[in-house]
Amino acid sequence: MIKLKTLNKKQLEDFVSSGEFKQYDFLPITEHRALSHINNPKATDEQILLILAFYNEKLAGYLGCFPDRFVLEEKEIRYAWLSTLYVSEEFRGKKIAKRLLEKAMEIYEEQIAITEFTQEAETLYKIMGSFEYILPKRGKRFYFNTDLATIIPDKKPNTNLFRPFFSLVDFTANSVISIKNMLIRKPDFHFEILDHIDGESADFVNGFQSRRNANEINLSIKYPWVLKGERKDEKYLFSSYAENFKYFWIKVYDHQNSLTVCSLLLLRDGYLKIPYLFSQSGMGNFIDFLSYFVVKNKIKALTSYQHELNKEIEHSKIFPKIYERDFERRYLFHKQLLQSLPEGFNPHYQDGDGDCMMT
Structure with missing residues (x-):
């Protein structure tokens, strides 16, 4: 049968x-x-x-x-x-x-x-x-603003009537957070944001042990499982479209203009992930860049399984997180x-x- x-x-x-x-x-x-x-x-x-x-x-x-x-x-x-x-x-x-x-x-x-x-x-x-x-893999999710109007009614449908009140609380809290985040400026060191891995980055990545090389990552960027678009495949039960879905290839340099960090970021409907991170030295400049990127793109939350990065973020005084929680994959x-x-x-x-x- x-x-x-x-x-x-x-x-x-x-x-x-x-x-x-x-x-x-x-x-x-x-x-x-x-x-x-x-x-x-x-x-x-x-x-x-x-x-x-x-x-x-x-x-x-x-x-x-x-x-x-x-x-x-x-x-x-x-x-x-x-x-x-x-x-x-x-x-x-x-x-x-x-x-x-x-x-x-x-x-x-x-x-x-x-x-x-x-x-x-x-x-x-x-x-x-x-x-x-x-x-x-043990990771962290860092939150950058409040979203009570979505979170509470989704978890407790009987509170849906209070959504306007939650929205007002969100607006007030996030306005204060926005003022605070105005102190985060564009970094003074050189960085690049690309839509693919270029030759310089490929040479840099090849110096690290990785399950995917530069060409394989580029193919994943070129052929994603999710496309940007408001429509949905009602007959398909897994991820297929998102209002916003985009990869960013990041290159961060030190003040001597030497490439020190390469990373792939994935932004989906306000939520950010770091699929790949390759660092030759400390994470300081990358955290500065990430702070700027989060504020500029109005990121709601970042989920990261990059252990060393997470440790440094937890002790960072400039990273714009308001709350964090542990995650496990x-x-x-x-x-x-x-x-x-x-x-x-x-x-x-x-x-x-x-x-x-x-x-």
């Missing part, structure tokens, strides 16, 4: 370009996400990127696969990140998600990694008993993948590694 269909690069390209993917009650992928999968330089032509599940000839669910690899000395270990696991409510309880996972494990010979999973999906992974947690590796890796292996992931870069 359950039939599975797998799509590699060429098959996925044909599936999307023909318009076949639009014929179902819900979309198993978007055109731009498919384009990103197809242009993933770590994916071979043969590797499966999308698995479709049909129940009585009707699309019931799907699972996306994002190939990656570890290069350890002369040994290469290929594996895949699982993402976009979805089963239609019409077909819940028919073990379709389990079949999709089993197929992915079969295809990738159990070399599987997962992160940013929902609580529901995490429960399934635990039930299967095939995955183990590895060292999590957990990772699940299949037991077989762990057996393929050295004992105690630490992947040293940055925030943009895996599929986190894309959203």
